[in-house]
Amino acid sequence: MTASALAGDLGSIVGAANVEVRPAALVPYRSDATFGFSGTPSAVVRPGCVEEVSQILAWANRHGVPVVPRGAGTSLAAGAVPVRGGIVLALTRMNRIESIDPVDLTAVVQPGVTTQELARAAAGLALHYPPDPGSRHVSTLGGNVATNAGGLHGLKYGNTGGYVLGVQAVLADGEVIRAGGRLLKDVAGYDLVRLLTGSEGTLAVLTELTLALRPAPAAAATGLAYFAGLEAAGDAVRGVIGAGILPATLEFLDAKCIRSVEAHARLGLDTTAGAMLLFGDDGGEAEVRRTVAAMADVMRAHGASSVQVATAAAESDALLAARRCALPALSRLGGATMLEDVGVPRSRLPELVRRIDAIAERHEVTMATFGHAGDGNAHPVGCFAPGDAGQRARVAAAFDDIFAAAIELGGTITGEHGVGAAKLPYLEAQLGPRQTALLAAIKRAFDPAGILNPGKLGS
Amino acid sequence: MTASALAGDLGSIVGAANVEVRPAALVPYRSDATFGFSGTPSAVVRPGCVEEVSQILAWANRHGVPVVPRGAGTSLAAGAVPVRGGIVLALTRMNRIESIDPVDLTAVVQPGVTTQELARAAAGLALHYPPDPGSRHVSTLGGNVATNAGGLHGLKYGNTGGYVLGVQAVLADGEVIRAGGRLLKDVAGYDLVRLLTGSEGTLAVLTELTLALRPAPAAAATGLAYFAGLEAAGDAVRGVIGAGILPATLEFLDAKCIRSVEAHARLGLDTTAGAMLLFGDDGGEAEVRRTVAAMADVMRAHGASSVQVATAAAESDALLAARRCALPALSRLGGATMLEDVGVPRSRLPELVRRIDAIAERHEVTMATFGHAGDGNAHPVGCFAPGDAGQRARVAAAFDDIFAAAIELGGTITGEHGVGAAKLPYLEAQLGPRQTALLAAIKRAFDPAGILNPGKLGS
Structure with a gap:
């Protein structure tokens, strides 16, 4: 044509x-x-x-x-x-918040509304939309749902998928369906809402989303702790969980991330530390005070060299800035970055990061790792000069080994970014041939002509 | 053969x-x-x-x-x-708890383990398995997952589906697959874990479940409030949500349920009341004291004639007994009961119960309603003499009208019990023909010969 x-x-x-x-x-x-x-x-x-x-x-x-x-x-x-x-x-023109219902605790939005727009509109009504992907300032809710996006608060609040109550979706042939609704409980039929969530635009196009909100927490606090290495930080994470705390934030940066962030943003971080944990909670004021103080105690008990706690929002944001600017900071290191997204059971995260370091050394590449200590999701970042094809190939080869390591540790090649075209070649190694064939059969049931986002999931 | x-x-x-x-x-x-x-x-x-x-x-x-x-x-x-x-x-012989991991906060179980066995084993390690279906003393986790069972704590904690991290499943032809795992975040592929959850044995047979646990809450408290009618109780529910509280328990009984329970169990309930709310929360001690006191205030502000609060476990259990024995009590009324499971957006629940009452009156049947006020899930119970075919047919006709009313209010024909053979004739009225056809296509993709639980979902 x-x-x-x-x-x-x-x-x-x-x-x-x-x-x-x-x-x-x-x-x-x-x-x-x-x-x-x-x-x-x-x-x-x-x-x-x-x-x-x-x-x-x-x-x-x-x-x-x-x-x-x-x-x-x-x-x-x-x-x-x-x-x-x-x-x-x-889908960015379809960017209307249709309604927010403070009794049903639901928002109905078009797919082009950004994550932050909804979070702000909800906050204006003393409500809370917890999913918080790194790109929330610009990312759209349609994209968040299509990828089941994660974020910094997954341990306590879960991922985007936990907030999708209903969708309007257009099938490949143009027919419009509605699945789910403003309902907390609905078991009528296979869970199409959850099947479309995370289907990355390969089964249908999402045109309206019904999302769950929560009451806004009254208070929040954030803390920061430095450790000699990731082993000690991992022990502190075990200690937090062991103390019966499921905090809103539990993030880590390795030594290379700390030094890159400090060089980039001059936040006053301790560049001699081997690892850093950011921890935090939200909820009732007394509860937050109690859990954050308890976490600070756990950090100290596990050898943290310095522990800071911030209760004011601006101070909290300053601490979290170290985590939020990790990726831009690392991209300064070599010029270009490739970011990965492997996940393992929480208890295996120190082992995963140890393996990542060994793999990076073996392939002679610069790699730094940050991520979600609470939910076992690590983002190793490979840095290289954009023009250096050899360097870039070595980073790619290192990632191949990292995927294999994550799978071997009972993990996943993607915790929150999705499969897309980038991970498709690795998917069968995780799922096996039969499960991969099942995905293809589901894809055919929805999109027999194969027009929806081909070359991705189900292809 | x-x-x-x-x-x-x-x-x-x-x-x-x-x-x-x-x-x-x-x-x-x-x-x-x-x-x-x-x-x-x-x-x-x-x-x-x-x-x-x-x-x-x-x-x-x-x-x-x-x-x-x-x-x-x-x-x-x-x-x-x-x-x-x-x-x-x-599957009741496959009843082993394989492992409970207090760092990953996961349990790996065979499908024949009962809900209560897991809850107890978790509690022994200061952990909490929140899903709490009414039959938890005997119901199996395999059945809970296969039906995405609900329970009394769905508002705060969600349903069974929110706790299923991974499954081992046998496909119709005997091949064994594993989906998900001990991972909080895993977006590699369509969400087969969630597709199999709630598929009611029609897509695969679940042979092992990896379930999420939480730290055990330190404290819990329960309250009871009587109202002149369900309108006032509904206003109180709005008041609780409006006060920023998402409580662990928020259950209702209508007047007929209160009187039946009292006649059956002699709990000292106020049989002159038009409706009863049970409310409760769990978590940190200070938080629970605060939220339960705040809920009690909301109840009083909405005209509750009497409000009791229990913090000791035995006292709490005594209050909850009224809710737990509603069904056995009602089955004494006429001899046999048919129990339904409609759901609507939380804000529409008073309207739904009003319609249920009008429908029961129109069909000249005895019907009482209890359920989950927090999540909009109502269980109308039709009572009849087992031998009276006319009475039984009138109850069935009333339920037809109740399903239509739930759908009209943006709701569902089943909030937590599932479709099975009983609801299959009503499913298309809720989902429409295209979505019903999609379910059948998914079923064919998994079970081309149609051997798995035929005459249920996907048939």
Whole structure:
């Protein structure tokens, strides 16, 4: 199909102003936030409502044209890259918060609303939307749900998936369904809400989300502790859990991260430390005081060289800044970074990080690791000069070994970023051939023509 | 196949002692806890390990014989009834708690372990398994997971599904897969763990479960409040949520339930009240004192005629006894009961109960309602003389209207009991034809020969 025929067909659905086929205008849609992945879309189309999404999919299904749903394009697994061409379905115009119900504790939103917009709107009503992915300032809720995004508060609050009560979704042939609703309990049928959550745009396009909210916690506090190494930090994590605490925050940075962050952001961190833990909780004031003080005691008992606690919001944010700017700081080290997302049972995290360090040394690459100590999810970051193909290949080879190590420790190749195109080659190593075949069978049941985000899950 | 051939084939897998084909021995497996549903199994087989389950399914798949997985048989939706005959796969011999890990906060169990056994074993390690279905004394975890069972603490803690981290499952052809694991975060692939959870034995047979635990709460307290009617109680529920409290317990009984329970159990309840709320919380001691006192204040502010609070465990249990014995008490009223399980958004619960009362009156049946005020899940109970076919038909007709009312209010025909054979005729009214067809397509992807629990979900 010629570009002008494409523009004509799609323009008749969404209006000419909401279709782009000019190569220069398509450049931003060739890739997402993942290093080294790009595709060649033939159009980007920006629907304004579910009816337009429905018509676009019906058209694409008839013509066998791939459709790649896209929110803010912050995927770190090439989930939004049009690896097989086709049209990018940009859902950012559908950015309305439809309603927030303070009795049902639900929000109904369009997929293009950003995580932060919902969090702020909820906070204005003394409500709380806990999922908190790193890119929450720009990432969209549609993308969060499509990837079952994690974040800094997963240990206490769970991931995005735990907050999805209902969806409106457009199937590959354009038919619109609703699954779930403003209900905390609904067991009528297989759990399509949870099947679509995390399906990365390969089974249907999400056009409306019903999300659970919670009452806003009255208080919050954050603490920071330095350790000689990750072993001691890991023991402190065991100590926190052993003390009966399930905190809102329990994050770690290794020595390389600490030094990179300090060089980048001058936060006054102790660059001689071998590891750092950020811990925190929220809830009732007395409870928060009690749990954070108890965690500080646990840190000291496990040899923390220095423990700071902040109860004011600004001070807390300052402590958390070290964690939040770890990735930008590391990207300064070598010029380019590849970020990974392996997960293991909480108790195996020290062993995983030990193996990551050994693997990095064996492949002679610079690698630093930070992540979620509470839920066993580590983000090793490989740093390299963008022009150095050898260095880059060594980082990739190191990641191959890291995936194998995570699987061997009973873990996963992706804790929260998703599979996308980037992890697809590694998926079968984790799931085995039969489970991989089951995913493909589910994909065919939803999308027989294979138009939805092809080259990703289920392909 | 003759009974003796069947006994021979199955006996060669599990040993003759673990197969029954004599009609008298099969009587207990003809039905479950659902009134009015029964089937005719040709055998019951009791495997002792996953390899035996695998061989049984491979055999059944080859011969096209239906297999009905069964735990304790406490289904209230005819989920364990062999409505199309075949063999009942009783999993109660597989009743080992494999491990409990106090650092990973996980339990690995076989499907025949009862809910209460796990809760007790966890409590012995100062851990907490929150899901708490009414039949927890006898119900098995395999059944809980297969039905995504709810319970009294869903508002704060969620349902069983929120605690399932991983499963070992045997597919229809006998192949064994593992999905998920001892991981809080794992987004590698479509969420098969959540798809199998609540699939009611129609997609695979669960042979091992990895479940999440939490630290045991340090304290708990329960309160009871009487109201003039359900409207006032509903306003109090709104008041609790509006006060920023998400309590562990928030249950209601209507006037008929209160009077039946009192007649049955002599607990000293106020039989002049129009409605009763049970409320409670658990957690840190100070927090529990604060939230339960705040809830008591909310109750009084909404016109509660009397509010009692119990902090000692025995006293708490005494208050909760009113809720726990509602069903046995009601079954005394007319002799037989049919119990339903509709759910609506929390804010619509008073409207739902109003409609239930009007429907019962219109159909001239005795109906009482209790349930989970916090999560919008109501259990209307129709009472009738077992021999009175006309009365029984009127109860069934009333339930038809109640299902329609729940759907109209944005709700569900089943909040926590499941679809089974009992609700299957009503499912399409809630899901619509396309979503029902999607369930069938998923079923075919897992079980092309249709041997797993046929006549239930996906059929």
